[in-house]
Amino acid sequence: xxxxxxxxxxxxxxxxxxxxxxxxxxxxxxxxxxxxxxxxxxxxxxxxxxxxxxxxxxxxxxxxxxxxxxxxxxxxxxxxxxxxxxxxxxxxxxxxxxxxxxxxxxxxxxxxxxxxxxxxxxxxxxxxxxxxxxxxxxxxxxxxxxxxxxxxxxxxxxxxxxxxxxxxxxxxxxxxxxxxxxxxxxxxxxxxxxxxxxxxxxxxxxxxxxxxxxxxxxxxxxxxxxxxxxxxxxxxxxxxxxxxxxxxxxxxxxxxxxxxxxxxxxxxxxxxxxxxxxxxxxxxxxxxxxxxxxxxxxxxxxxxxxxxxxxxxxxxxxxxxxxxxxxxxxxxxxxxxxxxxxxxxxxxxxxxxxxxxxxxxxxxxxxxxxxxxxxxxxxxxxxxxxxxxxxxxxxxxxxxxxxxxxxxxxxxxxxxxxxxxxxxxxxxxxxx
Numbered sequence: 001x002x003x004x005x006x007x008x009x010x011x012x013x014x015x016x017x018x019x020x021x022x023x024x025x026x027x028x029x030x031x032x033x034x035x036x037x038x039x040x041x042x043x044x045x046x047x048x049x050x051x052x053x054x055x056x057x058x059x060x061x062x063x064x065x066x067x068x069x070x071x072x073x074x075x076x077x078x079x080x081x082x083x084x085x086x087x088x089x090x091x092x093x094x095x096x097x098x099x100x101x102x103x104x105x106x107x108x109x110x111x112x113x114x115x116x117x118x119x120x121x122x123x124x125x126x127x128x129x130x131x132x133x134x135x136x137x138x139x140x141x142x143x144x145x146x147x148x149x150x151x152x153x154x155x156x157x158x159x160x161x162x163x164x165x166x167x168x169x170x171x172x173x174x175x176x177x178x179x180x181x182x183x184x185x186x187x188x189x190x191x192x193x194x195x196x197x198x199x200x201x202x203x204x205x206x207x208x209x210x211x212x213x214x215x216x217x218x219x220x221x222x223x224x225x226x227x228x229x230x231x232x233x234x235x236x237x238x239x240x241x242x243x244x245x246x247x248x249x250x251x252x253x254x255x256x257x258x259x260x261x262x263x264x265x266x267x268x269x270x271x272x273x274x275x276x277x278x279x280x281x282x283x284x285x286x287x288x289x290x291x292x293x294x295x296x297x298x299x300x301x302x303x304x305x306x307x308x309x310x311x312x313x314x315x316x317x318x319x320x321x322x323x324x325x326x327x328x329x330x331x332x333x334x335x336x337x338x339x340x341x342x343x344x345x346x347x348x349x350x351x352x353x354x355x356x357x358x359x360x361x362x363x364x365x366x367x368x369x370x371x372x373x374x375x376x377x378x379x380x381x382x383x384x385x386x387x388x389x390x391x392x393x394x395x396x397x398x399x400x401x402x403x404x405x406x407x408x409x410x411x412x413x414x415x416x417x418x419x420x421x422x423x424x425x426x427x428x429x430x431x432x
Contacts, residue, residue, distance in 0.1 A: 029149035030278040100124035107139025152195030188318040194306025244311035286347035301333035328375035355386035381419035
């Protein structure tokens with residue numbers, strides 16, 4: 001078994017839960033985040049572990065990067081005949097289609113077969129949100145559910161790299177100095193090299209940086225140059241580098257366009273491309289009147305710390321970095337982006353007096369959870385002056401203080417201020 005098959009993805013059980021549904025299961029995410037491996041794990045589960053085991057001859061996998069597989073999907077009639085020739089009674093056929101966006105008019109193509117009700121469960125993947133929207137999404141309205149597979153989150157990473165320590169950490173108790181040393185190393189390595197599966201599996205630092213470069217160059221060639229036909233890849237590359245140096249800073253489009261050597265209109269398109277291909281995530285400011293958020297400058301974070309550090313050409317250890325705070329802040333932004341999806345939203349807060357709070361999660365029910373980030377070990381939950389100001393002003397039920405080690409709560413008026421580690425964020429926000 002390949003080592004990447006040993007990485008347990010939290011989305012796995014969610015997708016299994018959707019397989020009995022007639023809807024098409026669509027898995028999107030950046031290139032090389034493990035979509036193909038996830039499909040293999042699902043097939044293995046269905047044939048070997050499921051309570052209702054599926055016969056192997058009822059499962060078919062197609063990689064549309066391969067000409068032979070893509071040729072089958074050149075005509076609907078080909079696929080319809082393929083299905084009919086293999087159907088046995090009322091058994092469901094499972095068609096796993098990797099890189100489904102490569103089908104011409106993919107949405108209309110799949111919809112036509114789906115609507116024939118041939119007893120087929122489609123599981124599709126795509127590496128670009130833009131491709132999904134342009135080729136699949138509209139045609140399959142009401143016929144699909146989309147799942148996002150991002151680079152590993154910290155808990156997936158820690159569970160793979162040091163499962164015994166992760167079990168201890170998840171108990172929520174204080175740990176020994178020896179365990180803390182190993183725990184800090186896990187956090188710091190993840191903050192520097194990120195969560196792409198191939199990078200996580202590799203232990204040699206030189207090889208890690210080479211893999212990250214390969215991942216980025218593959219993205220640039222396949223998504224940016226070939227699919228999106230961007231005419232100025234050098235300017236696009238420069239923009240990525242500029243953004244990597246401005247993580248957590250307010251985005252000034254005009255200044256950034258000047259520095260990147262492109263017009264503001266072009267720069268806005270490049271920013272959209274970077275967001276839709278899962279490289280960056282703009283975060284808008286928090287206001288009680290959401291309409292104001294549309295006209296205020298966002299902050300930009302990278303979905304993966306490894307790609308951010310590659311764009312900055314800095315893989316120094318956390319102890320050696322002048323930007324340690326920004327690196328850890330981006331790590332927390334990445335964790336939040338992976339769990340905060342509509343109807344919930346992620347923001348930052350900045351007052352007229354320039355007091356700031358790193359992140360504010362606005363839940364679907366309107367409740368808010370502010371998050372302050374401290375890239376260090378802490379002895380007690382001590383909020384900054386800006387954070388205290390926000391808590392006094394908005395009186396949230398809970399406020400989070402993310403740090404390296406401390407797990408402790410205290411009351412500030414009616415707010416429960418909770419110091420916690422990166423491993424605790426998802427459970428503390430409770431969006432599920």
